[in-house]
Amino acid sequence: MFFNAIDSTHVFVADRNNDLWLDQGPWGQIPPLRTHVDGNIGDFLAVDAETVYVLGQDGNLWLENAPFGTVPLPPCSETSGFGQGFSCRTLVASNVLAFDYFADGGGVFYIDGNDNLWQASPLVQIDGNVYSFQPLSPEQSLMARRVRSRAAARPQRPVGGRRSRFARRV
Secondary structure, three states: OEEEEEEEOEEEEOOOOOOEEEEEOOOOOOOOEEEEEEEEEEEEEEEEEEEEEEEEEEOEEEEEOOOOOOOOOOEEHHOOOOOOOOEEEEEEEOOOEEEEEEEOOEEEEEEEOOOEEEEEOOOOOEEEEEEEEEEEEEEEEEEEEEOOOOOOOOOOOHHHHHHHOOOOOO
16 A cells, blocks of 8 residues: 655555555545545556556556546546546556656656656657666766576665565556
8 A cells, every 4th residue: 555645635545456556645544535536546646636646557658637537537638638637547558567757857758668767748769678767967867777688696785675665566
């Protein structure tokens, strides 16, 4: 179970059944007022109370827009609106192993199933053989590279411990 607090009255929560919920205050009642956001999630990262990136267990990375409650949300291309405020989702990438969001520059970064690091928009490959990463600024990222030779092959610890949380469950 993990969570992402947006402010004092909005918290995204992933439960043990891999369902994502938006819990809303006031607090003091269990369970709190909650809205189902998505199911079968591997990870998520909330931007605000109305926008959340969701990595499905199938490796698809979605940008989901409130209002939530319909699971799964329809693709934005099939709704009357495109984006925030229209209760829809947009496929960002497939075959995603890990991702992060950097609000101040670059947006979404992800590692694909071939260990390539990508910036999602505009779509640009940043590096290859990447094990883990941490965006530092619009111009810099800290990366750990995967070692492929047998002589040097030993377990590597992910940078910042991010890989364990963002790894797709197999």
